[in-house]
Amino acid sequence: MLPLIYHPIYSDFPLPEGHRYPLQKYRLLKEHIDLNQWPVNYHQPHSHKWQRLCELHQPDYVESLVYGKLPLAKMRRIGFPWSEALIERSMTSLGGTVLTVDKAIETGCAIHLTGGYHHSHFDFGSGFCLFNDLILAAHHALSAPGIERVLIVDCDVHHGDGTATMAAGNDEIITLSVHCDKNFPSRKPPSDIDLPLPRNTQSEEYLSAFLPCLNLAFHQYQPDMVIYDAGVDIHEDDELGYFSVDQAGIRARDNAVFALCKEHQIPVAAVIGGGYRTEQTALVPLHAELVRAALATFHSVAT
Numbered sequence: 001m002l003p004l005i006y007h008p009i010y011s012d013f014p015l016p017e018g019h020r021y022p023l024q025k026y027r028l029l030k031e032h033i034d035l036n037q038w039p040v041n042y043h044q045p046h047s048h049k050w051q052r053l054c055e056l057h058q059p060d061y062v063e064s065l066v067y068g069k070l071p072l073a074k075m076r077r078i079g080f081p082w083s084e085a086l087i088e089r090s091m092t093s094l095g096g097t098v099l100t101v102d103k104a105i106e107t108g109c110a111i112h113l114t115g116g117y118h119h120s121h122f123d124f125g126s127g128f129c130l131f132n133d134l135i136l137a138a139h140h141a142l143s144a145p146g147i148e149r150v151l152i153v154d155c156d157v158h159h160g161d162g163t164a165t166m167a168a169g170n171d172e173i174i175t176l177s178v179h180c181d182k183n184f185p186s187r188k189p190p191s192d193i194d195l196p197l198p199r200n201t202q203s204e205e206y207l208s209a210f211l212p213c214l215n216l217a218f219h220q221y222q223p224d225m226v227i228y229d230a231g232v233d234i235h236e237d238d239e240l241g242y243f244s245v246d247q248a249g250i251r252a253r254d255n256a257v258f259a260l261c262k263e264h265q266i267p268v269a270a271v272i273g274g275g276y277r278t279e280q281t282a283l284v285p286l287h288a289e290l291v292r293a294a295l296a297t298f299h300s301v302a303t
């Protein structure tokens with residue numbers, strides 16, 4: 001059984017009418033998985049203790065955000081109206097990515113049905129990201145026996161700017177970002193490995209650039225664990241991405257990442273990352289590719 005990490009709160013916090021954030025996709029994805037009766041088991045995360053975030057983020061930033069005292073301009077940069085439910089949702093999803101690491105270490109592969117807050121920096125949030133779950137989870141992984149280096153593979157179409165700055169100078173956390181060169185965020189601080197690709201990049205070009213880069217990262221850094229942000233906003237119909245990758249391209253990408261982790265016998269914790277469509281049901285088969293790839297690679301289950 002493939003471990004999936006999920007909580008109903010992921011699709012349950014107040015947003016203004018017409019907000020860009022695809023709030024329902026998490027619930028819809030879980031319903032799709034259940035309908036297909038794939039061999040998975042669910043693990044419900046606990047809310048991460050916000051006080052513990054002060055080891056990772058600037059304590060003033062953490063406290064202001066948690067208590068709703070962040071200046072409005074800084075809240076706007078995050079892109080959500082403040083609510084207690086938003087904070088609880090964020091803390092639960094942070095606990096979720098941490099739990100995904102634990103389940104991945106236990107079983108080889110686990111998937112979090114949200115996560116990937118790569119635009120969250122040390123002392124500010126942006127682009128729908130309050131706190132950086134990828135960095136939190138990487139530090140958590142490094143506390144496990146035998147894990148001395150974690151590779152964060154960020155395939156969301158947007159550059160992993162917060163992850164890059166928060167892991168800068170830390171040679172136990174290696175960051176790889178493959179992204180669109182002309183897209184949010186405008187400022188792209190260096191990751192350990194950056195692979196910027198032009199607008200309208202198609203599946204074949206995407207894969208022929210990314211796969212050698214991923215192999216190189218494994219070869220050069222010899223990671224003991226991978227945290228994989230499998231954003232599907234690289235899809236041709238995505239409303240916030242500018243690539244022209246199709247669903248088969250996403251499938252090939254997810255399969256390749258999992259295959260390489262399996263070949264190297266290192267655990268992989270995956271998060272579903274970005275994916276933006278007004279018609280949120282259209283995102284479900286794209287995110288479901290990640291689950292299908294994990295079932296095929298680690299459980300020999302064809303779906």
Ligand SMILES: [Zn+2]
Pocket residue numbers: 156157158231233274275
């Ligand atoms: Zn994105």
